[in-house]
Amino acid sequence: MLAKRVIPCLDINAGRVVKGVKFEDLRDAGDPVEVARRYDAQGADELVFLDITASSDDRPTLFKTVEAVASAIFIPLTVGGGVRTCADVRALLSAGADKVSINTSAVLRPDFVTEASDRYGVQCIVVAIDAKRVSKKGQPPRWEIFTHGGRKATGLDAIEWSVLMVQKGAGELLVTSMDRDGTKAGYDNELLRAIADSVPVPVIASGGVGTLEHLEQGLSQGGADAVLAASIFHSGQHSVGEAKQYLSRHGVTVRMPAPLAFTV
Amino acid sequence: MEKIGVIDYGMGNLHSLGKALERVAGNQRIVISYDPEELIACDRLVLPGVGGVKAAMNELRRLELNEMVIEAARKRPLLGICLGMQVLLERSEENGGVAALGLIPGEVIRFIDPPMDAVERLKVPHMGWNRVRQSRPHAVWAGVPDDSWFYFVHSYHANPVNPEHALGESDYTRTFASAVARDNIVGFQFHPEKSQSVGLRLLANFAAWDGDSR
Numbered sequence: 255m256l257a258k259r260v261i262p263c264l265d266i267n268a269g270r271v272v273k274g275v276k277f278e279d280l281r282d283a284g285d286p287v288e289v290a291r292r293y294d295a296q297g298a299d300e301l302v303f304l305d306i307t308a309s310s311d312d313r314p315t316l317f318k319t320v321e322a323v324a325s326a327i328f329i330p331l332t333v334g335g336g337v338r339t340c341a342d343v344r345a346l347l348s349a350g351a352d353k354v355s356i357n358t359s360a361v362l363r364p365d366f367v368t369e370a371s372d373r374y375g376v377q378c379i380v381v382a383i384d385a386k387r388v389s390k391k392g393q394p395p396r397w398e399i400f401t402h403g404g405r406k407a408t409g410l411d412a413i414e415w416s417v418l419m420v421q422k423g424a425g426e427l428l429v430t431s432m433d434r435d436g437t438k439a440g441y442d443n444e445l446l447r448a449i450a451d452s453v454p455v456p457v458i459a460s461g462g463v464g465t466l467e468h469l470e471q472g473l474s475q476g477g478a479d480a481v482l483a484a485s486i487f488h489s490g491q492h493s494v495g496e497a498k499q500y501l502s503r504h505g506v507t508v509r510m511p512a513p514l515a516f517t518v
Numbered sequence: 519m520e521k522i523g524v525i526d527y528g529m530g531n532l533h534s535l536g537k538a539l540e541r542v543a544g545n546q547r548i549v550i551s552y553d554p555e556e557l558i559a560c561d562r563l564v565l566p567g568v569g570g571v572k573a574a575m576n577e578l579r580r581l582e583l584n585e586m587v588i589e590a591a592r593k594r595p596l597l598g599i600c601l602g603m604q605v606l607l608e609r610s611e612e613n614g615g616v617a618a619l620g621l622i623p624g625e626v627i628r629f630i631d632p633p634m635d636a637v638e639r640l641k642v643p644h645m646g647w648n649r650v651r652q653s654r655p656h657a658v659w660a661g662v663p664d665d666s667w668f669y670f671v672h673s674y675h676a677n678p679v680n681p682e683h684a685l686g687e688s689d690y691t692r693t694f695a696s697a698v699a700r701d702n703i704v705g706f707q708f709h710p711e712k713s714q715s716v717g718l719r720l721l722a723n724f725a726a727w728d729g730d731s732r
Contacts, residue, residue: 377671456645
């Protein structure tokens with residue numbers, strides 16, 4: 255039986271892991287290789303790197319970071335942030351990323367997703383869906399796609415957009431609730447469920463985790479296939495291993511890493 | 519110095535596989551190449567691959583690698599990974615039906631897409647970590663606990679005719695052969711290079727294997 259995945263997310267800026275709230279008040283959270291190794295050893299199923307570098311001049315630093323991390327860990331690595339062209343996809347894959355996450359560029363030109371997945375395979379194309387609830391209380395729920403870190407509305411319905419992205423070639427959707435991101439109030443499970451029930455590809459839940467219970471709810475209530483979280487792991491509040499033990503106790507199938515069969 | 523050849527026919531990114539092999543290969547050299555002559559001179563061969571089977575077979579033929587693989591498979595340890603395992607069989611139903619290398623009798627078939635109203639929808643592609651039951655003893659399993667977790671990404675799976683050619687089994691919508699073996703050939707549907715320490719153990723075992731299947 256397929257395991258539900260637990261995925262720590264690392265924000266990368268100028269070759270360092272950083273943490274902050276909504277891209278502000280960034281603080282150094284360590285060397286990417288060390289942090290990645292730590293999560294790998296704790297039993298992370300994948301890692302996501304989000305390049306939050308403001309300037310595209312720093313891309314070479316990102317490639318070096320991806321290369322260093324990809325050489326140090328042997329679990330899938332997804333890299334997102336500023337992926338605009340097939341050349342960007344190729345450069346990240348060549349640096350050692352296993353998947354790339356596409357966000358704003360997919361909104362600007364949906365066919366980019368098709369071009370990238372035709373060339374590199376659907377298995378390595380993740381589309382990031384940043385959605386905000388736009389319906390009022392008492393109305394049927396409705397979410398819209400936002401870009402630019404949640405600042406720019408697009409008018410696109412999040413569910414219709416998700417379906418379209420899969421038709422265009424997304425192999426996986428990374429669904430972030432912009433309302434919940436950074437709040438520690440839990441995922442928007444209604445949003446997750448609406449998307450998970452509408453698409454045939456895996457859905458990764460993101461945005462809002464404050465407790466281990468939230469992870470479990472994203473899987474059971476939200477119907478997600480994987481749960482992504484940042485601050486509960488970075489802060490040391492919980493290890494990935496603790497998260498998996500919690501999920502396992504609550505009836506979720508998770509991968510418990512074997513005793514080291516080969517010393518990495 | 520012994521050499522492990524990785525067949526680079528443009529189907530997917532060989533970065534993680536190359537790094538993983540370097541980590542486990544001891545003092546063997548890793549040769550990543552599309553030159554049939556350079557590859558046939560290697561002591562062991564790895565056939566990776568992601569993407570569609572039609573494009574894979576076309577590229578293998580265009581680069582004149584299909585005959586080399588069949589020739590090499592007569593005597594050297596050969597490892598197919600993911601799509602590189604699928605092309606070891608006779609035929610795949612992907613892309614409307616494509617003839618493959620035919621080193622292992624049987625077909626590659628698609629998982630059944632779940633109906634959208636099913637109670638528990640198992641999605642296709644089969645993506646993520648799943649367990650592999652070891653169907654029989656083999657040198658590549660040495661030190662790998664039975665039922666270990668490995669990382670998969672695929673929509674089609676091998677269906678070998680001869681049950682003895684199934685080296686490992688996994689469950690997803692049905693029980694399928696997630697590892698195959700015949701004589702000096704082994705194939706993994708999952709990605710050992712992305713399956714943490716158990717995956718590295720498998721690759722290390724392959725790197726040390728003499729091709730004896732007994």
